[in-house]
Amino acid sequence: MLMLCSSWVDQMGNVHGRVEGANPNAEALLIGSHMDTVVDAGMFDGSLGIVSAISALKALKVNGKLEKLKRPVEVIAFCDEEGVRFQTTFLGSGAIAGILPATTLEISDKRDTMIKDVLKENSIDITEEKLLQLKYDPKSVWGYVEIHIEQGPVLEQKGFPLGVVKGIAGQTRLKVTVRGSQGHAGTVPMSMRQDPMAAAAELIVVMESLCKNPEEFLSYDDHCSDSSVKSLSSSLVCTVGEISTWPSASNVIPGQVTYTVDIRAIDDLGREAVIYDLSKRIYQICDKRSVSCNIEHKHDAGAVICDSELSSQLKSAAYSALKKMEGDIQDEVPTLMSGAGHDAMAMSHLTKVGMLFVRCRGGISHSPQEHVLDNDVWAAGLATLSFLENL
Ligand SMILES: NC(=O)N[C@H](N)C(=O)O
Ligand SMILES: [Mn+2]
Numbered sequence: 001m002l003m004l005c006s007s008w009v010d011q012m013g014n015v016h017g018r019v020e021g022a023n024p025n026a027e028a029l030l031i032g033s034h035m036d037t038v039v040d041a042g043m044f045d046g047s048l049g050i051v052s053a054i055s056a057l058k059a060l061k062v063n064g065k066l067e068k069l070k071r072p073v074e075v076i077a078f079c080d081e082e083g084v085r086f087q088t089t090f091l092g093s094g095a096i097a098g099i100l101p102a103t104t105l106e107i108s109d110k111r112d113t114m115i116k117d118v119l120k121e122n123s124i125d126i127t128e129e130k131l132l133q134l135k136y137d138p139k140s141v142w143g144y145v146e147i148h149i150e151q152g153p154v155l156e157q158k159g160f161p162l163g164v165v166k167g168i169a170g171q172t173r174l175k176v177t178v179r180g181s182q183g184h185a186g187t188v189p190m191s192m193r194q195d196p197m198a199a200a201a202e203l204i205v206v207m208e209s210l211c212k213n214p215e216e217f218l219s220y221d222d223h224c225s226d227s228s229v230k231s232l233s234s235s236l237v238c239t240v241g242e243i244s245t246w247p248s249a250s251n252v253i254p255g256q257v258t259y260t261v262d263i264r265a266i267d268d269l270g271r272e273a274v275i276y277d278l279s280k281r282i283y284q285i286c287d288k289r290s291v292s293c294n295i296e297h298k299h300d301a302g303a304v305i306c307d308s309e310l311s312s313q314l315k316s317a318a319y320s321a322l323k324k325m326e327g328d329i330q331d332e333v334p335t336l337m338s339g340a341g342h343d344a345m346a347m348s349h350l351t352k353v354g355m356l357f358v359r360c361r362g363g364i365s366h367s368p369q370e371h372v373l374d375n376d377v378w379a380a381g382l383a384t385l386s387f388l389e390n391l
């Protein structure tokens, strides 16, 4: 029997490899993760999911089982999940899920280079029409599965190499620009300054206090029920990862300061209430300091709950992998939430999604210290293989 396999790079730069299996017309399983990284990253974030999927298919091929796959399996290595360059994320998976607005191609980076120009530089001549054509037909897809490092400390604390993801926190990315009056560091009296740097410093500390103690800041009647506020305190996180100033000279009171905001929470209503309250405070503080500010929404992604059927299949696959490695395991394979975002958030707009987490040392990620034990990489591969064998 002719075994149909194909591989290609699509118009957004995603890399695909597909095996048709025994029923080429059946709905396909999509499996993969992202191939991009943050700056100064580790080597497992994203790539482990792609390698686990490819190696499991390789093992099936070696064992002569590839042809027996119940349904087509397509591995996708997504481009730009992190959103480091353009601040909007899930560019690869968002194209497949059909959630990117046509204006996406015009989004530009800090050097005003647009996404479409970057693709052109890499000999991909994309148009709005071609972007919209990348969307998969939901009827052709059975589900999406992603194997990914946990990027947190829970599995290590529990002493488990693998865990099933219950859901993924929602996230918002803002760009805040504060403008004041540029001046001479030596001659402008403190009382006469409109200093955007000092204003930004106050704004960032206020945001940190709000996110550390949301219940103290968010009144229940303002856009936020008490259950949302309570759930916030366990999952709400905020980060300023980038800050820049103009003209950035030590003896000049800056004219402008720009910084990024990354806010996440399990509860979408709670996150929206935090953004609403934070924005109000930003404008009040800037007003008090006679500086102006602009808040740009760069990215919003709602929280995602993983599919229970896929999750239980991933749990059984994890069991069978661990049994192969360690003999009988006593405890339940852990189920946990993800504070990190994943392509599965975008893919949940197309199909049901499931995720399997792999323990990483100290929960460290987005750092060269990121590390996964060889045995845990092995467990991830065995679990992926078992999942595919029992599709
Ligand atoms: N879109 C994202 O959330 N990207 C990374 N995975 C992150 O968690 O920041
Ligand atoms: Mn990442």
Ligand SMILES: [Mn+2]
Residues within 6 Å of the ligand: 034, 045, 046, 081, 148, 341, 342
């Ligand atoms: Mn990742």
